[in-house]
Amino acid sequence: MVFRPEAGRTLPDETIVTLRAYTTKRAQLVEMRKRLRAQSSARRKQDSPAEIMARDQDLPERMDAQIKGIEDQIRIMILNADTLRDDDRLLQSVPGxxxxxxxxxxxxxSEPGSMTAAQAAAMAGLAPISHDSGALKGRRMIA
Incomplete structure (x- = not known):
């Protein structure tokens, strides 16, 4: 038998994998809705026909409904899992x-308790990253 050292991370459970799929889909729909609204705004400035304008109004409304449905499904999944519900309650106690x-x-x-504050900030893209190379000392930026 081959010895395999502990990797330090566990694979996410099925609920987390599904939550990630829902949040990815929600982000895609939000981006598509933003683009549709920008296109609709441009068409309004060009005096497009009323039928086209009505269709431009319909698509973002459908996307709003889909986004709302995904958000509702995410809430249901979180509230049905004990550990996730506790994490949710703690996170929502933070203003904003x-x-x-x-x-x-x-x-x-998915594992906020298993990492340091610096690791969590880096994972969230909030840690300053140095852009150094050799003698060059670049500015520290938040990615």
Missing amino acids: IGPVCSGLLIAEM
């Missing part, structure tokens, strides 16, 4: 973090 942000953090940072 609501149900959508909490769901995203739970899905993408």
Whole structure:
């Protein structure tokens, strides 16, 4: 038998994998809705026909409904899992973090208790990263 050292990370459970899929799909729909609204705004400035304008209004509304459905499904999944529900309650106790942000953090940072604050900041893209190379000392930036 081959000895395999502990990797330090465990694979996420099925609930987290599903949550990540939902948050990814939600992000895609939000981006598509943003683009559609920009296109609709450009068409309004060009005096497009009323039928086209009506269709431009219909698509973002459908996307709003899909996004709302995904957000509801994420909430249901979090509330049905005891550990996730506790994490959700703790996250939402922080000012500025609501149900959508909490769901995203739970899905993408599934093991917040198993990492240091610096690791969590780096994972969230909030840690200053140095851009040094040889003698060059670059600015520290948040990625």
